[in-house]
Amino acid sequence: MSRAGKYPVEIKDGVSVSMNADAIVVKGPKGTLSVRLDTKNAGLVDVKVEEKQISITPKDADDKESRTMWGTMARNIKQVIEGVTVGFSKELGMKGVGFRASVKGNDLVLVAGFSHDVVMPIPEGLAVEVKPVESGIVPLVVSGIDKNMVGQFADKIRKVRKPEPYKGKGIFYKGEKIHRKEGKKK
Secondary structure, eight states: OOTTTSSOEEOOTTOEEEEOSSEEEEEETTEEEEEEOOHHHHTTEEEEEOSSEEEEEESOTTOHHHHHHHHHHHHHHHHHHHHHHTOEEEEEEEESTTOEEEEETTEEEEEOSSSSOEEEEOOTTEEEEEOOOBTTEEEEEEEESOHHHHHHHHHHHHTTSOOOTTTOOEEEETTOOOOOOOOOOO
């Protein structure tokens, strides 16, 4: 039984939810997002939009796939409502000699120890903020209303230069534990 799906999703103040044949559209103060109802998934769960809540129920409580989609749809709808009201952000840090980051127009420019600068176009709907250096670490904040886009772009930034285990330099998530290794002994 789905623990996520058995509770109705609360619609916050300032958010309007409408449902059409293939999607649930959520409008809020930060923007508009939608959750697709695939024909396959729509056949597995029932979605009811009420005054202040959205209730999701499985069509067949004994079917494993139906129960799986029940919890998934509930979480996806809750995530979209949170995105249009509060938004999401991921914090990263850069550590290394000469490592820098800057936002120029709609591009993120990273100087990460290569012979060239890495220029990454910032996707529409996302914002990247480069904060002042604190104790040798350059903090970056990726924010937006779509949690998946924020996570994917933050991961793309991290893959430019993953943290290495000997000196700990590279690009890492805030709070990420970098497992350090001991160097060669003489």
